[in-house]
Amino acid sequence: MTFLVTGATGNVGRNVVELLLAAGVPVRATSRSPETAGLPAGVDVRAGDLDDPGSFGDALSGVERLFLFPHPAGVAGFLDLAKASGVRQVVLLSSAAVRESANPIGLMHLSVEEAVRGSGLGWTMLRPGAFASNTLQWAPAIRAGDEVAIPYAESTVSPVHEREIAAVAVQALLSGGHDGATYDVTGPESMTQRRQAELIAAATGRPVTVTDLVGEAARAQLERQYGAFGVPGLVDSVLATYTASVGTDAPLTDTVTRVTGRPPTPFAAWAAEHRTAFGAA
Ligand SMILES: NC(=O)c1ccc[n+]([C@@H]2O[C@H](COP(=O)([O-])OP(=O)(O)OC[C@H]3O[C@@H](n4cnc5c(N)ncnc54)[C@H](OP(=O)(O)O)[C@@H]3O)[C@@H](O)[C@H]2O)c1
Incomplete structure (x- = not known):
């Protein structure tokens, strides 16, 4: 089973890639600029722009679980494509800002969460604070x-620490029991x-x-x-x-300790x- 990491060049995504590699599973990663992504050896790096789901080509083939970077444009089309390709579970990087009704960043994240919830795929939401x-x-x-x-x-x-947001994501990707969970991460x-x-x-x-x-x-x-x-x-x-x-x-939560054991x-x-x-x- 291949794991796909979108937003793999980001603060969180790079750590997701590294932790998945350390777990010894096959890792595919996407970037709009795969040639300069600078990801570790052993990662299957492909092109993918969430503005244009078609740009993923066959990057979704063989993928069952994926880490989703929150990008509203194109997310519904991307999720349709993912489902049609056989993806079963999405772990979404969202934000604690979803709770602030007047925060435009929170509203953006909420719209991506809604797309994921409506996708028919299994999901886990991560809502980190700062x-x-x-x-x-x-x-x-x-x-x-x-x-x-x-x-x-x-x-x-x-x-x-971004590595710990990633550690929660990787735990959700690798082990069962996190479907339908929404985790505040601090x-x-x-x-x-x-x-x-x-x-x-x-x-x-x-x-x-x-x-x-x-x-x-x-x-x-x-x-x-x-x-x-x-x-x-x-x-x-x-x-x-x-x-x-x-x-x-x-606010403080015990999510990191509870989910990762550390x-x-x-x-x-x-x-x-x-x-x-x-x-x-
Ligand atoms: N900073 C905070 O305190 C905080 C707290 C909660 C939530 N968040 C949320 O976390 C996210 C930022 O995460 P991060 O810090 O890990 O990322 P980041 O370091 O800001 O990197 C941005 C990532 O977005 C990817 N990206 C941008 N446009 C894209 C597109 N059209 N298609 C595919 N990928 C695209 C980039 O990939 P390429 O350039 O390689 O294509 C890159 O990997 C934001 O949504 C933010 O609201 C942040």
């Missing part, structure tokens, strides 16, 4: 001058974004100065960050999420693993 790797957006500033400006630095997250601790920057400083051995952006300054920074996506309401919903979380604990990695360990990206020698 990825630990979101802090890599600070890396250029920290490398350049040990200073970083963070919109609502006192807002809280429970950052999850890291082990709630912390402020400021604390994340402090832990990055500790991991790199260099000081990091945080500028806390609030109000219009936060909005301007988020416009720069997300404006290019052209998604109406996105900046407003990110601001609403940040401001609502200040002074509260971010506790999730603390953010400090993620930061140590990625310290060179932030300028550590």
